[in-house]
Amino acid sequence: MTGVDDSDRETALRDLEERLRGPLLWPGDPGYDDARRVWNARIDREPAAIARCAGPADVVAGVEAARETGLQLSVKGGGHHVSGAAVCADGLTLDCSPMDWVRVDPDARTARVGAGATWGDVDHETQAFGLAVPGGQDPNIGVAGLALGGGVGWLSPKYGFTCDNLRSADVVTADGELARASAESNPDLFWALRGGGGNFGVVTAFEFELHPVGPEILAGTLVYPGEDLPAVARRYRDVLETAPREVRLLCGSMVLPDASVYPESIRRERAAMLICFYAGPPEAGREVLAPLREAGDPLMDSLRGRPYKSFQRAGNSEGSMRTYLRSQYLSTLSEGAIATIREHVATAPSAGATVFVSPRTGAQTDPPADATAYPHRDPAHHVLVEARWTDPARDAEHEAWVREFHEALRPYANGEVEMNFLTADEPDERVRAAYGDNYERLAAVKREWDPTDLFSNTQTVEPVGERSS
Numbered sequence: 001m002t003g004v005d006d007s008d009r010e011t012a013l014r015d016l017e018e019r020l021r022g023p024l025l026w027p028g029d030p031g032y033d034d035a036r037r038v039w040n041a042r043i044d045r046e047p048a049a050i051a052r053c054a055g056p057a058d059v060v061a062g063v064e065a066a067r068e069t070g071l072q073l074s075v076k077g078g079g080h081h082v083s084g085a086a087v088c089a090d091g092l093t094l095d096c097s098p099m100d101w102v103r104v105d106p107d108a109r110t111a112r113v114g115a116g117a118t119w120g121d122v123d124h125e126t127q128a129f130g131l132a133v134p135g136g137q138d139p140n141i142g143v144a145g146l147a148l149g150g151g152v153g154w155l156s157p158k159y160g161f162t163c164d165n166l167r168s169a170d171v172v173t174a175d176g177e178l179a180r181a182s183a184e185s186n187p188d189l190f191w192a193l194r195g196g197g198g199n200f201g202v203v204t205a206f207e208f209e210l211h212p213v214g215p216e217i218l219a220g221t222l223v224y225p226g227e228d229l230p231a232v233a234r235r236y237r238d239v240l241e242t243a244p245r246e247v248r249l250l251c252g253s254m255v256l257p258d259a260s261v262y263p264e265s266i267r268r269e270r271a272a273m274l275i276c277f278y279a280g281p282p283e284a285g286r287e288v289l290a291p292l293r294e295a296g297d298p299l300m301d302s303l304r305g306r307p308y309k310s311f312q313r314a315g316n317s318e319g320s321m322r323t324y325l326r327s328q329y330l331s332t333l334s335e336g337a338i339a340t341i342r343e344h345v346a347t348a349p350s351a352g353a354t355v356f357v358s359p360r361t362g363a364q365t366d367p368p369a370d371a372t373a374y375p376h377r378d379p380a381h382h383v384l385v386e387a388r389w390t391d392p393a394r395d396a397e398h399e400a401w402v403r404e405f406h407e408a409l410r411p412y413a414n415g416e417v418e419m420n421f422l423t424a425d426e427p428d429e430r431v432r433a434a435y436g437d438n439y440e441r442l443a444a445v446k447r448e449w450d451p452t453d454l455f456s457n458t459q460t461v462e463p464v465g466e467r468s469s
Contacts, residue, residue: 009071012065012069013092020052020058020061022053025050025052032050035097037079038080038084038320039079039080039140039320040081040084040321040323041323042323042324045088046089046090047074047087047090050093051092053094053096053098053099053115053116054098054099058094059094059172060176060177067452071091072089073455073456074094075094075202075457076094076096076097077116077117077144077145078116078141078142078145079142080140082324084424085198096114096115096202096204097142100114100121101114101117102121102122102124104131104210109211110167110208110210111131111133112206112207113143113205113206115143115144115204115206118136118141119140119141119142119146120139120313121143123308123309126210127214127308130214130215131212132155132210132213133162133165134151134159134160135153135155136151136315137312137315139313140317147162147206148193148195148198149163150162150163150194150374150376152360152382154219154248154312156362156363157245157247157248157362158211158363159279160367161364161374163194164363164364166193166194166207167182167183168190169181169205170203171200172204173201173450174451179201181193182207188445189445189448189449191445192373192441192442192449195372195375196435196438197459198455198458199459200445200450201455213308214307214308215308215309216306217280217311218277218278218306219278219303219306221273221274221302222298222301222303223266223273223300224296224299225271225272225299226253230339231296232273232296235274237333237381240361244288246278246279246284246288247278247285248277249358250357251272251274254354254356255268255270255352256271261302263299263300266299270348271299277311321388321389322388322398324398325384325402326384326385326405326421327384328382328383328406328413328414328416329383330412331381336412337383340408341355344401344408347401349387349401350394350398352387352389353387353398353401354385354386356386360380360382369438370437373438373441373442376436383413385409387402417433418434419434431460435461439461443461443462443463451463
């Protein structure tokens with residue numbers, strides 16, 4: 001915070017407290033530590049105050065207080081981004097998690113979703129009507145952050161990124177106004193919100209297009225010995241070359257948890273796996289995925305018809321753990337890339353060290369690169385190298401493994417970066433690459449809607465030039 005002394009700051013926050021319907025939490029208050037906790041346990045920031053926003057009026061009050069005092073501002077929805085951008089140190093955090101409502105219109109096949117809703121909330125409400133929207137593969141992921149950054153899920157090859165399914169948004173702007181953004185109203189802002197992150201305002205409500213899904217789909221995991229990873233990666237690659245849009249596969253390596261869903265003989269062992277999803281009738285999916293199931297010698301095959309909602313819950317990442325990751329895109333999954341993945345998996349420092357490869361394909365690649373702010377539209381494979389652990393003394397060890405793995409894959413990468421997987425210590429060129437060739441247009445939109453860069457506690461787009469009158 002600049003330009004405001006402690007007494008002025010406290011006065012401003014006390015005034016804000018009077019304007020809020022939700023509580024303003026101060027350090028030491030009951031609930032303060034819970035409200036500042038995020039998914040990545042390495043993030044331990046203490047805001048000067050946390051406004052638990054009950055609705056758009058509370059968001060307006062918080063934005064105005066931050067603008068008038070110079071307080072650093074952050075916005076928390078699900079708090080799941082690895083960078084911890086949801087909370088700021090010594091500033092004002094707007095905690096929108098109480099705004100977790102979901103309203104479904106089954107006839108129009110749309111849903112209006114509050115800024116604090118998670119994908120678990122959305123799936124619960126939409127699946128009551130046999131509908132869904134592409135969303136996070138973990139029910140605890142917040143809708144807001146995922147959608148604003150692009151957003152990918154099991155349904156994406158068939159229905160596109162989350163942002164491709166956004167029809168409108170209500171946005172509290174830097175001026176403290178509540179604006180509507182859609183193709184007809186403030187179309188420049190609407191374009192920027194679909195992949196440009198939280199740079200342009202605080203979205204208090206989203207309207208999504210819904211699609212008929214399930215309620216039963218075909219999904220499950222094929223588990224193989226860890227040393228079979230190269231062969232499993234080749235099968236993943238080859239099947240996707242001709243797979244219909246209903247198919248989404250993840251290929252990876254992880255240590256299986258001590259959970260009853262796995263045979264006891266393979267629990268706590270590192271395994272190669274294919275997580276398979278078919279967004280259509282299970283009987284059709286069985287036919288499409290039969291060649292994949294018949295190849296190799298899996299230790300476990302859990303592929304079966306199951307409710308879409310329950311499969312979404314299977315990705316639940318329980319609790320807050322120390323986390324570090326890097327991600328990048330490969331235009332092709334070459335033999336060199338596969339060998340590099342195998343080499344670095346062999347040096348994984350702990351059970352929480354994983355790598356997963358996922359495709360960008362089908363409907364994700366239909367729009368032109370400038371149709372939305374999300375720029376990455378060519379077919380590619382996303383490689384996520386991630387480590388999760390509990391002991392702070394092992395931070396350096398896990399960071400080093402992730403970094404070395406990532407760097408070893410760079411010769412095979414295409415330079416594209418996924419904003420939703422940017423850590424807090426990314427170099428500027430990686431942040432810029434997340435926006436691709438759309439950056440200059442985003443900077444112009446930023447100039448119009450947030451010329452003083454109030455919304456800067458995120459993967460920042462810098463405003464350029466003069467604001468139009």
